[in-house]
Amino acid sequence: MIDFTKILLLGIDLKRLYNLPQLEFKTEVSEKTGVLSTKHTAYYHFCKIVIYDSGLILFSGSIHKLYNSIKNQKAPNYNEKQKETYKGFNGNQFTISQILEVRTHLEVLFDCEPQQMQFQNIEFGVNTQPNFEPKLFLKGLLYHNGKNFEYRFENNFAQVEHQQYFIKIYNKSGQFGISKHTVRVELKVTKAEYLKNLNIKTFEDINQRTLENALKSLLKRFDEVVYYDYTINKKNFTKRQKETLNNYSNPRYWLYNLKPKNRDKHKKKLKGFIMNYSKNLHQKIRREINLKGVTINRLFKKPNGVTINTSSIGLNITPNTSKKSSQKKDRICPITGVDISVQKEDSFLLSNTGFKVLEKENPTYYNFLIETLLTGKANRYEKSIYSKLSKQVRNRYFNNIEKHNLKQPTLF
Incomplete structure (x- = not known):
């Protein structure tokens, strides 16, 4: 899109x-x-x-x-x-x-x-x-x-x-x-x-x-x-209709021969020819734009394709191809091992929302993640501790993708 x-x-x-x-x-x-x-x-x-x-x-x-x-x-x-x-x-x-x-x-x-x-x-x-x-x-x-x-x-x-x-x-x-x-x-x-x-x-x-x-x-x-449809069938048209369509196929006729206030009447007339005597190419393309646009804008849940050893965050990522795992409904962050079902469907890493929930439900593990993940200095666009934690999760995810050659987007 x-x-x-x-x-x-x-x-x-x-x-x-x-x-x-x-x-x-x-x-x-x-x-x-x-x-x-x-x-x-x-x-x-x-x-x-x-x-x-x-x-x-x-x-x-x-x-x-x-x-x-x-x-x-x-x-x-x-x-x-x-x-x-x-x-x-x-x-x-x-x-x-x-x-x-x-x-x-x-x-x-x-x-x-x-x-x-x-x-x-x-x-x-x-x-x-x-x-x-x-x-x-x-x-x-x-x-x-x-x-x-x-x-x-x-x-x-x-x-x-x-x-x-x-x-x-x-x-x-x-x-x-x-x-x-x-x-x-x-x-x-x-x-x-x-x-x-x-x-x-x-x-x-x-x-x-x-x-x-x-x-x-x-x-x-x-x-x-505004377009002219070259699939219009003129077989039974009168000489005058053919002359009109010949004018309608010329962009100069619309922009230089017709005054702006008179164009609407002729656009309606051309539209009638297209709807009744052509394959209506515009509508075919429009229908596909709408159908494909809706499809490509639709979010799909990512499959749960990795298992995590949470004792060494992000360092032991291994492919999981078991049938049981592929059927699991919970979504798990591949870096922290935390359930991220509370987050948006398009997310696949623990982010701000998940960290907020984790802080309330499991403060011990939340504090462990802070000690493990937070390094470096924050910038003014990191509005909260959650933002910096999320960034560190993303960084570790991509670093480990490269290290383990998983079929995911890599940076380098």
Whole structure:
């Protein structure tokens, strides 16, 4: 559901960031003037991290591509010979559970809380697989809210730019060599005011409810697209009807020949032709956006796939493949061995809510966790002791995933 993002990172330890072995920051040089830039840039799984001279830190790029890169999921048309020019893959579905995995990944990478990741730009999109050639729909795009579409990449991509957002439509099957016809419809939000209406400010705000808001907004913008359907059957049309449809297929007719006040009447007339005499390609794509959007925004419980020796927290993680364990309903934190059923369904590590309950129900073990986990200094975004405890659990989880080679997202 989420693709490209631009995130302002707040309160990050710059010294730690510069010293991370997986990030190589370079000072860029202008090819025209030869002048050294005042910013330092590192590339990470098709994303970019920029540290400005002022100390400002921006993360930008497709978190969908980042996820696929971490999972070693490549495009169907990937060619090892073109490795240097490969730009990543985002032609498959990207679910809320995977988005939240990326969020945890970035929390560990930047040693921060989700509220320290403030969105500047964000794209919401859905990949659909209609039963027709994507270009058949793209070539019929006329305009959106008074602006015509701009085409690129041999007409495999079309977009309209507005003050607070872009509407984008892609032929993804053509881009990535996907065997099934794939059309991606995307809403790129570029202003905080628009995000505010979706109840999104930071990565902490990404959840099932806010992504449902984004899906509704995406469908609304897609419904505003005025398009001509090239599957209209003109077999029994009169000469005048054919002339009218010829005009309707021309974007210039709508934007230059018709006055804005007269467009609604003709839009209704075109809609009637489409509904009664075509395959209605728009509705087919819309139906898939809605169905797939609801599915990818739905949270699924993670299977209980590990057992823990709680006497040495996080150091003895071993796969558990027993049938009895897979049927167990309780959710157990793989680092602390604590039941986390009281937490949100998408969580799989002991976090703030679980720590609060543990403090009341088992203060002895809670105090033991404090003594074992708490190291280092807190920052101002760690509003409570629970926040710092949660961070230490996340860090140990990812460190042990790498150590034991479990099939989970790893950092390094």
